[in-house]
Amino acid sequence: MGKKNSKLEPSLVKELTAKTYFTEKELQQWHKGFLKDCPNGTLNEEEFQKIYKQFFPFGDPSKFASFVFKVFDENKDGTIEFREFIYALSVTSRGSLEEKLEWAFRLYDLDQDGYITRDEMISIVTAIYEMVGNMVKLPEEENTPEKRVDRIFALMDKNGDGRLSMEEFQEGSKSDPSIVQALSLYDGLV
Amino acid sequence: MAAVAAWLPFARAAAIGWVPIAANPMPAPPLQERQKGEDEKLGINVSGRRFETWRNTLEKYPDTLLGSPERDFFYDDETKEYFFDRDPDIFRHILNFYRTGKLHYPKSECISAYDEELAFFGIMPDIIGDCCYEDYKDRKRENAERLMDDQVSEAGDTVQPMTLREKMWRAFEDPHTSTLALVFYYVTGFFIAVSVMANVVETVPCGPKPGKTENLPCGERYALAFFCLDTACVMIFTAEYLLRLFAAPNRCLFMRSVMSIIDVVAILPYYIGLGITDNDDVSGAFVTLRVFRVFRIFKFSRHSQGLRILGYTLKSCASELGFLLFSLTMAIIIFATVMFYAEKNVASTKFTSIPAAFWYTIVTMTTLGYGDMVPDTWAGKIVGGICSLSGVLVIALPVPVIVSNFSRIYHQNQRADKRKAQKQARLARIRIAKNASGAHFINKKKKEQDREDKIKQGIDIEEEPKDSRFESQHHHLLRCLENTTGRDRHARYIKVGENMFNFACLL
Numbered sequence: 001m002g003k004k005n006s007k008l009e010p011s012l013v014k015e016l017t018a019k020t021y022f023t024e025k026e027l028q029q030w031h032k033g034f035l036k037d038c039p040n041g042t043l044n045e046e047e048f049q050k051i052y053k054q055f056f057p058f059g060d061p062s063k064f065a066s067f068v069f070k071v072f073d074e075n076k077d078g079t080i081e082f083r084e085f086i087y088a089l090s091v092t093s094r095g096s097l098e099e100k101l102e103w104a105f106r107l108y109d110l111d112q113d114g115y116i117t118r119d120e121m122i123s124i125v126t127a128i129y130e131m132v133g134n135m136v137k138l139p140e141e142e143n144t145p146e147k148r149v150d151r152i153f154a155l156m157d158k159n160g161d162g163r164l165s166m167e168e169f170q171e172g173s174k175s176d177p178s179i180v181q182a183l184s185l186y187d188g189l190v
Numbered sequence: 191m192a193a194v195a196a197w198l199p200f201a202r203a204a205a206i207g208w209v210p211i212a213a214n215p216m217p218a219p220p221l222q223e224r225q226k227g228e229d230e231k232l233g234i235n236v237s238g239r240r241f242e243t244w245r246n247t248l249e250k251y252p253d254t255l256l257g258s259p260e261r262d263f264f265y266d267d268e269t270k271e272y273f274f275d276r277d278p279d280i281f282r283h284i285l286n287f288y289r290t291g292k293l294h295y296p297k298s299e300c301i302s303a304y305d306e307e308l309a310f311f312g313i314m315p316d317i318i319g320d321c322c323y324e325d326y327k328d329r330k331r332e333n334a335e336r337l338m339d340d341q342v343s344e345a346g347d348t349v350q351p352m353t354l355r356e357k358m359w360r361a362f363e364d365p366h367t368s369t370l371a372l373v374f375y376y377v378t379g380f381f382i383a384v385s386v387m388a389n390v391v392e393t394v395p396c397g398p399k400p401g402k403t404e405n406l407p408c409g410e411r412y413a414l415a416f417f418c419l420d421t422a423c424v425m426i427f428t429a430e431y432l433l434r435l436f437a438a439p440n441r442c443l444f445m446r447s448v449m450s451i452i453d454v455v456a457i458l459p460y461y462i463g464l465g466i467t468d469n470d471d472v473s474g475a476f477v478t479l480r481v482f483r484v485f486r487i488f489k490f491s492r493h494s495q496g497l498r499i500l501g502y503t504l505k506s507c508a509s510e511l512g513f514l515l516f517s518l519t520m521a522i523i524i525f526a527t528v529m530f531y532a533e534k535n536v537a538s539t540k541f542t543s544i545p546a547a548f549w550y551t552i553v554t555m556t557t558l559g560y561g562d563m564v565p566d567t568w569a570g571k572i573v574g575g576i577c578s579l580s581g582v583l584v585i586a587l588p589v590p591v592i593v594s595n596f597s598r599i600y601h602q603n604q605r606a607d608k609r610k611a612q613k614q615a616r617l618a619r620i621r622i623a624k625n626a627s628g629a630h631f632i633n634k635k636k637k638e639q640d641r642e643d644k645i646k647q648g649i650d651i652e653e654e655p656k657d658s659r660f661e662s663q664h665h666h667l668l669r670c671l672e673n674t675t676g677r678d679r680h681a682r683y684i685k686v687g688e689n690m691f692n693f694a695c696l697l
Contacts, residue, residue, distance in 0.1 A: 032253050037197075055201045068204055085200075092203040100206055107207045128208055152210070173210050182209040 007031075008082075016083065020090035027086065034082050042079035045069050056131050063127035071107045100183050101170045108169075116164040121149045198259075233271030234285075239278035240271075247288050254312040256288065280307045292319035295326040301333050358437035378430055379493045385423040386487050392416055424460045427453065427486075449492060456486040499603060503596040510588040510595075517584050518555070525551045525577040532570040539566065550574075555581025 008016075008031050016027050035041065045066060052065040072080050072088045091103045106112070110120045125145040156164055156172030164172075173179045232248065234241045234256075251257040266273045274281070280299060284307065287293040295304065295318055308315055318326050361371035392409030399411055409416055431453045438444035459479040466476050491497040504511065526547035533541040540563040541547045550563040554577045565574050 029252065036253060051197050052201065052204075055197075064204065064207075068207065072203075088203055089199060092206045093199055101210075104207055104210055108210075124207070169210070179209055183206065 012083065016086055020086055021094035022086065022090055030086060030089070031082055034085060042081055043085065044079050048072075048080065052131075059131045061131040064124075064131050067107060067110070067124065067127060070110075071103065097174070097180065097183055098170065101173050102166070104173075105166055105169050114166065116169065118149055118153065118162060121152065121164075122146060125149055233269075234281075235266075235269070235271050235273045236276055236278040236281045237274070239281075241281070241285055243285060243288065250288060250291075251313075256284075256311060258312075260312075276310065277303065277307060280304055284308070284311050284313065287313065287317075292321075293317050294319055295322040297325060301326070301329040305330075355437050356439070358433065359439060362434055362437060374430075375493065378426065379490070381423050381426045382486055382489050382493075384419070385427075386484070388416060388419050388423070389483050389486075420460060423486075424457050427457045427489075431457065449489075452485060452488045452491075455482055456489060459483050495603065496600075499596070499600050503592065503599055506599070507588075507592045507595050510591045514585070514588040517587075521555065521577075521580060521584055522548055522551045525555075525573065525580075528573050529565065529570055529577075532567055532573055533565055536566045536570075541565075541570075551577060554578045556585065557582060 008028060013024055013027060016022065017024055020027075022030070034043075038047065048069050049062050049065045052061040052068075055061075069080070070076075072084055074084050074087070088103070091099050095103070105116065108116045108121055108124050110123060122145050125148050129145060153162075153164070155176070156168050158168055158171070173183075229244050229246050231242050232245050234243070248256045248261075255261060261272055264272045264274055280296075280303065283294055283296060293313065293315075305315065315326070360367055361374070365371045365375035393407050395405050396408035396411045398405055431450070434450070434453075435441060435444065444450055459482045462479055463476060491501060523544075526544050529550060530541050530544045530547045533539045533547075541550065547563075552558075553560050553563075554574060557578060559578075565571050
């Protein structure tokens with residue numbers, strides 16, 4: 001009562017129901033929750049980092065959080081609006097295998113040039129390792145980001161040009177059954 | 191961030207990014223607790239009072255604490271129920287909201303307590319039903335006004351006055367700030383009293399001057415003495431006025447304020463009297479001016495808070511007083527007219543005109559009844575009777591409003607004073623405790639350090655009585671901090687000790 005934008009505009013609702021896997025009721029619910037925590041309707045990087053810090057308090061999730069923020073923020077204006085938030089949520093929780101892999105590709109491709117280079121992948125893996133902190137003990141031969149990246153490139157880089165294209169990435173991931181199974185992990189939970 | 195649990199899917203989005211580079215396969219997700227179809231009763235224990243409800247009832251509103259997974263934080267595994275350490279009486283209303291969809295506000299509860307509970311359970315006050323919404327809003331506004339008054343009165347206590355001018359102004363406004371201000375306050379009060387007494391005694395007949403027969407008032411018999419006294423008082427008042435004018439932060443505003451006008455009116459007659467010579471033409475005006483000297487008694491309102499409250503009450507009841515005056519005037523005119531025409535034909539009647547009848551009407555309506563004018567005809571007597579009865583009613587009507595206003599303002603002032611006194615006492619207590627505890631803390635630290643050194647050297651130490659857990663953990667924390675930053679120990683510990691103490695006082 002009295003709140004200006006506690007309900008979504010009908011045009012936005014139509015657009016979102018068409019483009020995402022959420023129903024209108026779910027969209028309204030998400031919108032209410034989104035507004036409760038972000039009263040001005042947008043989420044900036046600082047708050048994004050805070051949320052991640054709450055979930056991963058043992059390490060330093062800031063680098064990874066900023067990469068994820070970049071992927072969420074499609075129009076690159078420095079804030080996540082509700083629309084961008086719902087798109088990302090729809091893809092990651094209800095999207096098909098290809099859509100999820102495409103989202104992950106966008107996450108790894110830091111400069112958005114359509115190719116994942118070794119350095120980009122090393123940055124991502126380093127960021128993930130930082131997030132974990134001291135919790136997980138990795139086997140000795142894999143405990144550096146570089147070694148991990150080498151292993152991945154060996155598996156996926158078919159034409160050996162030192163970088164992964166979208167097709168190579170998707171093919172390589174689909175051929176690994178554990179990846180396929182893991183990507184469908186959270187289906188139906190959101 | 192309120193509902194951390196609500197952001198879980200958001201954080202799961204990150205998991206998509208980890209998957210392609212994961213070294214090991216991901217673990218299976220936690221099984222859903224139950225199918226969507228089943229329902230079960232949940233037990234909620236609020237400070238000992240048990241409530242039970244269906245799970246679906248609570249989940250009707252998933253953006254509140256009880257409707258979202260946040261409630262699992264309060265789940266007690268042993269008793270298999272949710273335990274909240276909150277007010278059970280107010281919780282009843284909150285649970286009713288889930289059941290009926292309407293939130294009611296109980297009139298017997300304190301508005302702040304209710305708001306706190308609502309905030310804790312994540313319910314917005316906007317959804318209070320129409321039946322209780324007005325009452326809720328009124329109470330909230332009242333509370334906010336009261337809090338604002340209190341805050342305003344408490345603000346501005348601790349600013350240190352800088353210049354001499356500011357110090358003087360502060361001394362004038364609040365005589366308790368320094369002994370000099372207090373002395374000044376009492377001296378001016380004394381002289382006001384002396385001046386007023388002199389004005390009064392001046393007019394008392396003192397007996398004839400030696401060698402004469404006429405009985406003179408004291409003012410004329412001891413004219414010189416009274417003149418000197420008056421001069422002295424006016425000197426003091428003039429000095430006080432000029433000092434206040436000098437110290438005032440905003441001189442124009444000060445000159446327009448009521449108190450300064452009273453000051454000016456109190457001393458002006460004297461100076462004008464000095465200017466006027468003993469001339470018959472203007473002696474009438476001179477006498478009038480002497481009347482104004484009585485206004486000096488209003489200067490007492492700086493010294494008496496009750497007088498100020500009375501004045502403030504009258505000002506705030508201006509509308510009621512205006513109504514009283516207006517209705518009285520109406521009634522006077524009506525009754526005076528009727529009386530005049532009723533008594534017109536009586537021979538040698540006192541009611542010679544309508545304005546003459548006004549005096550009779552006023553005296554009758556206020557039930558004074560001097561008896562210098564009485565009606566003779568039976569019509570006049572009837573009218574006189576009605577006049578006195580209605581007078582009682584008309585005057586009695588606005589009086590309770592004025593009384594209640596006065597009472598409210600008086601109590602408000604008392605509350606403000608009491609709170610100020612309490613705050614002073616509390617600050618004094620804190621100051622004493624702080625000085626004691628800062629030193630205590632450093633001693634403890636030294637003792638701990640000595641113990642550690644002795645242990646390192648292998649010297650046997652006797653078991654000291656164990657400190658509280660908090661203290662030992664606190665020491666450890668500070669030592670970590672010390673090692674991390676490697677800064678100077680003592681200076682920082684004093685600051686940290688103070689901060690910890692301040693924090694503890696706020697709790």
